[in-house]
Amino acid sequence: MSSAAATTVQSIVEALAGVVGSENVHTDIETLKKYSCDTSLMPARMPDFIVRVMTRDEIMGVIKFANANRIPVVPRSSGTGTYGTGIPMEGGIILDLSGMKRIPRTDTRNRWVLLEAGVTFGEVNEELAKHGMQCLNPLLPRKDKSVITSVLEREPVLTCKTECDEPFRTAELVWGTGELMRTGAMSVDHMPPEDMPDKTHSDLCGCGGPGIDWWRLLTGCQGTFGVVNIMNVKIFHKPLKQKIVFLPFDRIEDAVMPLYTIQRREIGHECFLLNGMDLAAILAEDGADIAALAQKLPNFAIVLNLWGGQFFPNDRIAYEEKAIKDICDQFHCSVSEGLSAVRDANVQLQGMLNSPWQGDVYWKDRAKGACIEIVFQNGLDKVPALWNTFTKLAGDYGLDTRELGMYIQPRQRCRVCHVEFHIPCDPQGADLANVKAFQRRAAETLINEGAFFYRPYYDWADMIYARAGYTFETIKKLKNILDPNHTLNPGKILL
Amino acid sequence: MAFSEIAFKALQDVVGEGNVTTDPVICQSYSRVQWTADGCVQRSQLGVGMRPQCVVLPRSTEEVQSIIKLANRYDFIFIPRGTGMINSAFPNPAQAAMGKGVVIIDPKHMDKIIKIDKNNMYMVIEPYVNFAACQAEAMKVGCSVAVAPAGAQISALANIQWHGAYGNSWISGLGSNQLLSFEVVLPSGEILRSGNIAQEGAEEDWVWNDGPGPDLRGFFRGAQFGHAGGMGMVTKISMRLFPWPGPSVFPTQGDGILKESHFPKDKVRWYMIDFPADMQAYPENEERQLRWACDLQYEIARAELAIVVQHNAKQFMWTWAARSKEEFHKGAEEDFYPHGYTIVGTAAITSVEQLDYEEKVLKSIVEKMGGTFLSENSPDPLDRERYIKWMRITNDWIRVGHSMRLSRPSDCFHQGTACVDSIDTVTDEILRANIAQRKMREQGLGKDLLPISFHGGWISPTEKGYGALMTTDLWPEQEPEKAAQAIQFLLSSLKGMLVDKSAGAAVCLLGPAYDLLGPAFFNVHLIVKDLKKQFDLKNISNPPYATTPDVIAPEMLAEMTKVL
Numbered sequence A: 001m002s003s004a005a006a007t008t009v010q011s012i013v014e015a016l017a018g019v020v021g022s023e024n025v026h027t028d029i030e031t032l033k034k035y036s037c038d039t040s041l042m043p044a045r046m047p048d049f050i051v052r053v054m055t056r057d058e059i060m061g062v063i064k065f066a067n068a069n070r071i072p073v074v075p076r077s078s079g080t081g082t083y084g085t086g087i088p089m090e091g092g093i094i095l096d097l098s099g100m101k102r103i104p105r106t107d108t109r110n111r112w113v114l115l116e117a118g119v120t121f122g123e124v125n126e127e128l129a130k131h132g133m134q135c136l137n138p139l140l141p142r143k144d145k146s147v148i149t150s151v152l153e154r155e156p157v158l159t160c161k162t163e164c165d166e167p168f169r170t171a172e173l174v175w176g177t178g179e180l181m182r183t184g185a186m187s188v189d190h191m192p193p194e195d196m197p198d199k200t201h202s203d204l205c206g207c208g209g210p211g212i213d214w215w216r217l218l219t220g221c222q223g224t225f226g227v228v229n230i231m232n233v234k235i236f237h238k239p240l241k242q243k244i245v246f247l248p249f250d251r252i253e254d255a256v257m258p259l260y261t262i263q264r265r266e267i268g269h270e271c272f273l274l275n276g277m278d279l280a281a282i283l284a285e286d287g288a289d290i291a292a293l294a295q296k297l298p299n300f301a302i303v304l305n306l307w308g309g310q311f312f313p314n315d316r317i318a319y320e321e322k323a324i325k326d327i328c329d330q331f332h333c334s335v336s337e338g339l340s341a342v343r344d345a346n347v348q349l350q351g352m353l354n355s356p357w358q359g360d361v362y363w364k365d366r367a368k369g370a371c372i373e374i375v376f377q378n379g380l381d382k383v384p385a386l387w388n389t390f391t392k393l394a395g396d397y398g399l400d401t402r403e404l405g406m407y408i409q410p411r412q413r414c415r416v417c418h419v420e421f422h423i424p425c426d427p428q429g430a431d432l433a434n435v436k437a438f439q440r441r442a443a444e445t446l447i448n449e450g451a452f453f454y455r456p457y458y459d460w461a462d463m464i465y466a467r468a469g470y471t472f473e474t475i476k477k478l479k480n481i482l483d484p485n486h487t488l489n490p491g492k493i494l495l
Numbered sequence B: 001m002a003f004s005e006i007a008f009k010a011l012q013d014v015v016g017e018g019n020v021t022t023d024p025v026i027c028q029s030y031s032r033v034q035w036t037a038d039g040c041v042q043r044s045q046l047g048v049g050m051r052p053q054c055v056v057l058p059r060s061t062e063e064v065q066s067i068i069k070l071a072n073r074y075d076f077i078f079i080p081r082g083t084g085m086i087n088s089a090f091p092n093p094a095q096a097a098m099g100k101g102v103v104i105i106d107p108k109h110m111d112k113i114i115k116i117d118k119n120n121m122y123m124v125i126e127p128y129v130n131f132a133a134c135q136a137e138a139m140k141v142g143c144s145v146a147v148a149p150a151g152a153q154i155s156a157l158a159n160i161q162w163h164g165a166y167g168n169s170w171i172s173g174l175g176s177n178q179l180l181s182f183e184v185v186l187p188s189g190e191i192l193r194s195g196n197i198a199q200e201g202a203e204e205d206w207v208w209n210d211g212p213g214p215d216l217r218g219f220f221r222g223a224q225f226g227h228a229g230g231m232g233m234v235t236k237i238s239m240r241l242f243p244w245p246g247p248s249v250f251p252t253q254g255d256g257i258l259k260e261s262h263f264p265k266d267k268v269r270w271y272m273i274d275f276p277a278d279m280q281a282y283p284e285n286e287e288r289q290l291r292w293a294c295d296l297q298y299e300i301a302r303a304e305l306a307i308v309v310q311h312n313a314k315q316f317m318w319t320w321a322a323r324s325k326e327e328f329h330k331g332a333e334e335d336f337y338p339h340g341y342t343i344v345g346t347a348a349i350t351s352v353e354q355l356d357y358e359e360k361v362l363k364s365i366v367e368k369m370g371g372t373f374l375s376e377n378s379p380d381p382l383d384r385e386r387y388i389k390w391m392r393i394t395n396d397w398i399r400v401g402h403s404m405r406l407s408r409p410s411d412c413f414h415q416g417t418a419c420v421d422s423i424d425t426v427t428d429e430i431l432r433a434n435i436a437q438r439k440m441r442e443q444g445l446g447k448d449l450l451p452i453s454f455h456g457g458w459i460s461p462t463e464k465g466y467g468a469l470m471t472t473d474l475w476p477e478q479e480p481e482k483a484a485q486a487i488q489f490l491l492s493s494l495k496g497m498l499v500d501k502s503a504g505a506a507v508c509l510l511g512p513a514y515d516l517l518g519p520a521f522f523n524v525h526l527i528v529k530d531l532k533k534q535f536d537l538k539n540i541s542n543p544p545y546a547t548t549p550d551v552i553a554p555e556m557l558a559e560m561t562k563v564l
């Protein structure tokens, strides 16, 4: 690679081909177009180069070259983006890590799996099944969804147990300058991380350090600080027995105390709440049946997986069931093992707890072809009022409120809830501009009512950071230190 | 050195005359001496040079902000303080050498629990709220907090923003895990907020930590240490609460050192677990014992039970269980606890049936592994006594430990080594430290440390066994040479960890250790130095923490890390 500045497309392609091989550099319009958008319905923007990388050294090579030549680099690990976070704002290189598929080590004693950026939930669960282990899954991720980006984006997992809330253990990454870094217990050497438990006194369990908690700083930055190529994440032992139960509710308000109490009493593993529409989108046999099915399902339902674990599973499930019945008596609600409108709903959902969405059309998109969202995080007690605001506003915009979806994911035994409001829409429909206007307006209204928008997705960064005072100045200073040339994903989170 | 008159005047203007002083007598009481080994060495080096020039007592975030802005204007050093237990990890003549005035910011007036949210399980506190208050208030609403053996008396905020090793780390994790939203006045005087409170409109809600966008807990905290006052002053935090089955008031009986505490058995149960018969001899079987304790902890992790799980080495058993100095020394001589034990506590978080279930599982695991439970009915009368003495104080792992017990043996105390990683790795480090230190002792070094110093090993698994922390502890007496030996032991452990590529080395970067270790750790010191430069333009926030702005020259580094 020459040291002279590369400014022509040809010279850049040559330089990149020198790092990754010409077969992994793409500039044809069809490929570029594919990477210019995602499912967020955010405006597409074109990249100039797609570079597929397979190794850490290739990542370093590409970023060093790009940094020296002030060319943007946008990392992408999943096949499909969801929130506009991987759409290039200022052209440049899309660094496609989705081909990095190694799962070089599983540690059942310390309960982690080491995987590369392109490994999906389906792939890792297949590997873990061989060891009797299970990955901490989010709710029905896309088939091509990278585990590492899910963790980096702090996507909540279905298991509400406090110790499972942050699956991140240690990682290797490349800063925007092209320099290498490792976090936590992985930082004690440069050797391949899969060799470390045998050759060093590090089991890759300590996540902090070196010095400060880089692992946390890297989350939620949408690839603007560094590019992670390999990481180990927490996993858990597959239970010998488990059992899903449902608690149906007419009004969301009535679900609040039962859900708090179930979690406060630490009952079960996976637990979440869906409204009828989202339940139908997941359980309907045919996409066309969703609306009708939603009407037959409870308005809201807590889905709870009672967990027998590895020792005397029947005993464990028995005491959990007894506790659930007490709670139902206390709050005058009911618990059942099934849903009358769907055969074997519990069995179906059981299988979904540790698998990606299997259908060709993603579940959120099944009703109308696409789905845009509102995503925030608050204490559960705040959520009913925010839902009411949201649905009322939807009515004002002429939307059919029965079509709106809701997913509440309690975290850390319901210390907080990750909340998604879903707006199914037709991506080609005449109404799309109205739906998008509604989404923006709803976001603004909810933020003004105290919804905490912890992830600046879509076009929300301006709205969020305008309300964030010196916090944003701090983030900018950090960016200038970690990626002084603003090489990585420029324009995202306003950086 | 006299403190700048105009700076003093300005501080008076901010906090009022009654809340700032340069009186040498008052200031002397704030000098950074504790009964820790480094405090002892520092005192011998600096004498009254350890006395700050001024102490100021703000009442609010706004006043802290003004104080820090004045520090920038008049160029004095400020040290944020909790309760002043431990201000540094290395001897630190650096501050004295800078020739600037030093002001301690004492948060005594910022002592409020601002909010307890029992449903969303968090508590908002100011800097001078101690752990005892947090735990007492939490229990009233059916919750509990992480419990630092450092003591009931320390500032929970200071602890959580800077360190945090807990008696119930099995469920709570480390200090960095307790930190939810936080508010900090940065060294420039700007206010940084992280979590919900960062977002205008959501600021009443202190429930969450990360975002918007990057998780700034990563900027402010490390696994073992935060910035140790080197990145401004934290003025409020929200901390995690955990479910607690009751009782809502801690049961105690007796007075003073005779105080005991016992929970009703339908709420909390304790187990004291002994090794199999064929590995009793200690220290001959130390490694076998510790590996057995690891296997047991991994099994309990697989079973996902309990609220407290730990292995307490012989040294920890007896420093805790002895009620007085006299009793301690007598028992140590008689080898009252001949080796370590595994301690497990379970709680009826779900129901009483849960307690029965967990007991059944625990018994089946221990039985299968050949271990035994001590009890009031143990066949060996000595075992009965060992059990009864431990049960008098075992609740302190939940209540909030009392670090004074740790200082009792010699009136001085120092860490022998520390590590954060897996249960297995931290155990490697205990063995390394104990074996190396015993060998050094045979060669004459550390001969003045109390003998119990050589039988360390607190295996404290975190997050239900996903990780672990360990420490070993040393007891020199309060004399500089003896204290220096303890520090040398720690440094030699550190060197061993570096050479052997132990995870323990990754979590001890702080102060001069950044320069010592940074080059072996992806040059991380250079990034942290950049942070210090960008956020603390004048290098006035408790230097040399978290690190110095510039790389330290080798001779200077040798000077800074010289033990005595």
Ligand SMILES: Cc1cc2nc3c(=O)[nH]c(=O)nc-3n(C[C@H](O)[C@H](O)[C@H](O)COP(=O)(O)OP(=O)(O)OC[C@H]3O[C@@H](n4cnc5c(N)ncnc54)[C@H](O)[C@@H]3O)c2cc1C
Residues within 6 Å of the ligand: A074, A075, A076, A077, A078, A079, A080, A081, A082, A083, A084, A085, A086, A097, A117, A139, A140, A141, A142, A143, A145, A146, A148, A149, A150, A151, A152, A153, A154, A155, A221, A222, A223, A224, A226, A227, A228, A229, A375, A419, A420, A455, A489, A492
């Ligand atoms: C509320 C919510 C619900 C969600 N629900 C679902 C769901 O049900 N199903 C689903 O599939 N997804 C879901 N996600 C999406 C998911 O969290 C994000 O899509 C994902 O985390 C980011 O991956 P991506 O596929 O969108 O984009 P990617 O392009 O893979 O990456 C996202 C961002 O990370 C950066 N990045 C990519 N790779 C790296 C790397 N190796 N190192 C550093 N940075 C990198 C990118 O530049 C980009 O900014 C949800 C997210 C949220 C917030």
Ligand SMILES: Cc1cc2nc3c(=O)[nH]c(=O)nc-3n(C[C@H](O)[C@H](O)[C@H](O)COP(=O)(O)OP(=O)(O)OC[C@H]3O[C@@H](n4cnc5c(N)ncnc54)[C@H](O)[C@@H]3O)c2cc1C
Residues within 6 Å of the ligand: B036, B079, B080, B081, B082, B083, B084, B085, B086, B087, B088, B127, B148, B149, B150, B151, B154, B155, B156, B157, B158, B159, B160, B161, B162, B163, B164, B165, B166, B227, B228, B229, B230, B232, B233, B234, B235, B403, B406, B407, B413, B542
């Ligand atoms: C015998 C002994 C046992 C110990 N055991 C434990 C233990 O089990 N677990 C544990 O976690 N620790 C332990 N420690 C370490 C330490 O004492 C504690 O971590 C404790 O938090 C100190 O609390 P403090 O209120 O005295 O803080 P201080 O000593 O006053 O402060 C600690 C550090 O934080 C900085 N600081 C204080 N307040 C602020 C603020 N508001 N903003 C910014 N920086 C601030 C200070 O400048 C200082 O560097 C132990 C120490 C000793 C000597």
